[in-house]
Amino acid sequence: MAGSLNGRTPLLETKGVSKAFGPVQALSRVDFDVYPGEVIALVGDNGAGKSTLIKGIAGIYAFDEGQILFDGGKVNIHGPRDASDLGIEVVYQDLALADNLDVVANMFLGREWTQGMPASTDSHEAPTGISRFARNLMPLSEIEMEKRAVSTLDELAVTTLNSVRLPVSSLSGGQRQSVAIAKAVLWNSKVVILDEPTAALGVAQTRQVLNLVRRLAEKKLGVVVISHNLHDIFEVADRITVLRLGHKVKTYIAKETDQQEVVHAITAGQVSSVPGMTQ
Amino acid sequence: MTDIIQESDASVQSALLASQTAQTPGEYMRAMGKRIRSGDIGTLPIILGLVLIAIIFQSANQNFLTPRNLVNIVIQMAAFAVIGYGMVYVLLLGEIDLSVGYVSAVGGVSTAILLRDSLTNPALSWMDWWNVIPIALIITTAIGFLHGFIITTFQLPSFIVTLAGLLAWNGVVLMIVGDGGTVNVQNPVVRNLASEVLPPIWSWIIIGLFIGLLTLLEILTANTRRKAGLRAKPMPIIIGQLVIMAAIGAFVAYIFNINRALTDAAPPQQGMPVIAVILLVLLMALTFVAERTRFGRYVYAVGGNKEAARRAGIRVERIRVLVFMISGLMAGMGGIILASRLKSVATDTGGGNLLLYVIAAAVIGGTSLFGGRGKVVSALLGALVVASVENGMGLLNVSSGVKFVVTGLVLLAAVIIDALSRRSQQTT
Ligand SMILES: Nc1ncnc2c1ncn2[C@@H]1O[C@H](COP(=O)(O)OP(=O)(O)OP(=O)(O)O)[C@@H](O)[C@H]1O
Numbered sequence: 001m002a003g004s005l006n007g008r009t010p011l012l013e014t015k016g017v018s019k020a021f022g023p024v025q026a027l028s029r030v031d032f033d034v035y036p037g038e039v040i041a042l043v044g045d046n047g048a049g050k051s052t053l054i055k056g057i058a059g060i061y062a063f064d065e066g067q068i069l070f071d072g073g074k075v076n077i078h079g080p081r082d083a084s085d086l087g088i089e090v091v092y093q094d095l096a097l098a099d100n101l102d103v104v105a106n107m108f109l110g111r112e113w114t115q116g117m118p119a120s121t122d123s124h125e126a127p128t129g130i131s132r133f134a135r136n137l138m139p140l141s142e143i144e145m146e147k148r149a150v151s152t153l154d155e156l157a158v159t160t161l162n163s164v165r166l167p168v169s170s171l172s173g174g175q176r177q178s179v180a181i182a183k184a185v186l187w188n189s190k191v192v193i194l195d196e197p198t199a200a201l202g203v204a205q206t207r208q209v210l211n212l213v214r215r216l217a218e219k220k221l222g223v224v225v226i227s228h229n230l231h232d233i234f235e236v237a238d239r240i241t242v243l244r245l246g247h248k249v250k251t252y253i254a255k256e257t258d259q260q261e262v263v264h265a266i267t268a269g270q271v272s273s274v275p276g277m278t279q
Numbered sequence: 280m281t282d283i284i285q286e287s288d289a290s291v292q293s294a295l296l297a298s299q300t301a302q303t304p305g306e307y308m309r310a311m312g313k314r315i316r317s318g319d320i321g322t323l324p325i326i327l328g329l330v331l332i333a334i335i336f337q338s339a340n341q342n343f344l345t346p347r348n349l350v351n352i353v354i355q356m357a358a359f360a361v362i363g364y365g366m367v368y369v370l371l372l373g374e375i376d377l378s379v380g381y382v383s384a385v386g387g388v389s390t391a392i393l394l395r396d397s398l399t400n401p402a403l404s405w406m407d408w409w410n411v412i413p414i415a416l417i418i419t420t421a422i423g424f425l426h427g428f429i430i431t432t433f434q435l436p437s438f439i440v441t442l443a444g445l446l447a448w449n450g451v452v453l454m455i456v457g458d459g460g461t462v463n464v465q466n467p468v469v470r471n472l473a474s475e476v477l478p479p480i481w482s483w484i485i486i487g488l489f490i491g492l493l494t495l496l497e498i499l500t501a502n503t504r505r506k507a508g509l510r511a512k513p514m515p516i517i518i519g520q521l522v523i524m525a526a527i528g529a530f531v532a533y534i535f536n537i538n539r540a541l542t543d544a545a546p547p548q549q550g551m552p553v554i555a556v557i558l559l560v561l562l563m564a565l566t567f568v569a570e571r572t573r574f575g576r577y578v579y580a581v582g583g584n585k586e587a588a589r590r591a592g593i594r595v596e597r598i599r600v601l602v603f604m605i606s607g608l609m610a611g612m613g614g615i616i617l618a619s620r621l622k623s624v625a626t627d628t629g630g631g632n633l634l635l636y637v638i639a640a641a642v643i644g645g646t647s648l649f650g651g652r653g654k655v656v657s658a659l660l661g662a663l664v665v666a667s668v669e670n671g672m673g674l675l676n677v678s679s680g681v682k683f684v685v686t687g688l689v690l691l692a693a694v695i696i697d698a699l700s701r702r703s704q705q706t707t
């Protein structure tokens with residue numbers, strides 16, 4: 001596969017995955033891989049299959065055929081929980097934040113720390129002697145959660161947030177996006193997938209989010225970014241995978257290509273018979 | 280800090296920040312003013328409403344603000360508040376439970392009838408208040424489960440399912456009460472639940488304990504937060520709050536302890552009603568669950584963004600069913616309190632204005648009909664408003680036509696305030 005990355009194993013890899021919705025073949029035998037410490041962009045026209053690919057990886061749909069490999073080993077992902085247990089976190093385009101809850105509550109939603117159980121950022125909740133029912137009535141460990149939320153935001157150098165105790169409804173679009181990304185990173189995640197992270201943002205906020213995306217890669221995470229904005233993509237991505245009508249056209253190395261070539265691939269679709277790297 | 284605040288003076292964010300960063304009571308008050316200007320009106324409608332109610336009814340009838348009548352209002356509000364506590368949970372989900380009136384009647388009627396029959400039917404002679412009350416509460420909780428189960432299994436709006444429940448449980452009440460029309464509550468414990476008072480010294484002890492506990496929790500939290508290097512509520516503000524609460528608490532205890540007997544010759548009537556203690560204990564327990572546990576967090580999350588909750592791995596349907604069970608449980612308790620207050624149950628128990636009063640109480644208190652926003656305490660404060668209006672109209676002997684119109688207007692005012700404050704909360 002993409003041997004340009006010094007023969008390392010991809011963190012996440014799909015091999016020949018397909019997905020049909022009735023008569024619509026949304027994905028046809030797509031190979032895709034993500035290496036630690038890189039930003040890979042997933043581009044393609046509307047309906048190219050980008051969201052379908054990441055939803056399959058995230059466990060929202062099951063692929064009809066093909067395999068998912070994680071750290072080189074074959075894995076079965078049957079639901080969102082399986083994906084997050086592996087360390088795959090998705091920041092959806094609609095962000096999926098509860099507006100009425102504050103930043104800390106959102107970052108820990110569904111995995112709150114409570115008294116009587118160890119505070120851990122393993123996405124997999126360690127079994128304790130306490131039943132799930134009792135745990136849901138234990139006092140929350142608000143202080144530990146707040147400290148962890150603050151330190152995660154600090155690590156990502158998110159400085160625009162004045163307080164982590166503000167309800168998300170009072171935040172700007174860029175602040176929300178930062179919270180959603182920080183939420184994904186909090187859980188010792190290894191792969192973070194962002195669906196159109198800058199679509200609704202202004203110039204300054206787009207810049208903040210792109211910087212944040214770069215910092216995730218510096219922290220040795222594998223980062224997948226879906227975007228329609230080629231300018232943003234060339235700014236942030238190391239590699240660019242182009243999908244067209246459910247097929248993978250090619251994976252380009254950002255430094256070795258230009259916007260024109262990528263646009264041509266998206267629209268005209270010169271399907272190369274050997275998917276993979278460019279040399 | 281302050282320069283951040285001045286940047287955009289009108290925004291909700293800066294107003295909230297100001298109240299989080301306030302260091303002195305003065306700053307805190309200014310931040311509150313700012314929050315109100317930004318549309319976050321909090322308990323303001325309640326305070327204004329209560330003042331207005333006091334002025335109107337006192338000027339029409341000198342008996343309105345007497346200690347005797349104020350204690351009556353507390354007893355009158357108890358059922359609205361207790362059923363309202365459950366309604367707050369339902370509203371937090373963004374759902375509604377229209378059945379609570381008649382479900383409460385099922386609770387009251389089963390209590391009254393089982394206690395009555397235990398006197399005559401040897402097979403039921405083992406029954407007494409301490410097992411009949413739990414049985415009645417299990418019945419109403421099961422009814423709540425049934426509503427929640429139907430709503431989640433068939434993906435139906437709670438509005439419709441509980442509307443069906445409203446009718447069906449009304450029918451059930453009619454069937455069990457039967458031709459007799461009225462069942463008296465004879466068991467002394469249940470009968471006195473709503474009217475029993477504690478010796479005067481207990482007014483001070485209980486209100487003191489309540490305020491002391493709240494303040495202690497605030498201080499402990501602030502200290503642990505400060506030690507952890509997090510922003511904590513400054514001591515002067517905690518003390519300021521303590522002073523205000525202590526003043527209100529002392530006033531309430533003082534009122535409870537004034538002799539309410541109508542004549543000097545009559546035995547003295549004074550002290551805190553037991554029912555007020557029950558209201559406070561339930562308030563603390565349900566507030567703890569709503570604000571300090573995962574379960575409560577999930578209730579807010581489902582009401583704020585159901586899809587986000589689902590993607591976070593929260594079992595949304597289970598939360599919804601549990602909340603309808605809480606609603607059934609609290610309705611049952613309210614029904615028993617009502618039966619105790621009226622000393623009887625009848626075919627019309629649970630009907631009339633009860634449902635509207637309960638919804639109005641929760642909404643007036645600041646819980647949103649749109650889900651995700653509100654507090655358990657809003658049911659208590661709103662119930663005080665609603666019971667005051669009901670009580671005042673009773674003193675003035677207004678016709679039931681006028682009562683219905685006024686109740687309708689109060690509810691309408693509450694939902695308009697809710698809709699307006701919701702609009703102002705939304706940014707971008
Ligand atoms: N749940 C679904 N049911 C039926 N068809 C679907 C479903 N989801 C996606 N499709 C179809 O699959 C194809 C790929 O869709 P997908 O959402 O993956 O595209 P995309 O690349 O994310 O496009 P966009 O840029 O518009 O988000 C489209 O033809 C779409 O209509």
Ligand SMILES: [Mg+2]
Pocket residue numbers: 050051052
């Ligand atoms: Mg898409």
